[in-house]
Amino acid sequence: MGEYQYPMNEDWSTEEAIDVIAFFQTIELAYEKGIERDVLMSAYRRFKEIVPGKAEEKKLCNQFEEVSEYSPYQAVKKAKKQAEDHKIKL
Structure with missing residues (x-):
């Protein structure tokens, strides 16, 4: 995972901020290791x-x-574009 600040909005609740970070972490995984499509789409x-x-x-x-x-x-x-149950790797 990156050594940088994730984009944030001060109006978000703590839970919302955690969920947005989780989405950005799924993007990192898609590039670094690959991630299940359904996990990425759920986070999105x-x-x-x-x-x-x-x-x-x-x-x-x-x-x-x-x-x-x-x-x-x-x-x-x-x-x-991918079918369900497919791994995403960029």
């Missing part, structure tokens, strides 16, 4: 509950990509 669905707006999603994902060099957009895009 929870992320979208917390960050429903496209503009904020894009801003947070871009911030994460800047510090980590991992693209949440590319990982989710690949996961959406």
Whole structure:
């Protein structure tokens, strides 16, 4: 896992912040080791509950990509194209 700060929003509850970090960690796993599609998509669905707006999603994902060099957009895009019970590796 990265040695960097995850993008945050001060309005989130502790639980929401933990869930957003968990989503970014699934992206890291997708790049570093591979992750089950369903795990990534479940984390993404929870992320979208917390960050429903496209503009904020894009801003947070871009911030994460800047510090980590991992693209949440590319990982989710690949996961959406894969069948269930499939491992995602970028």
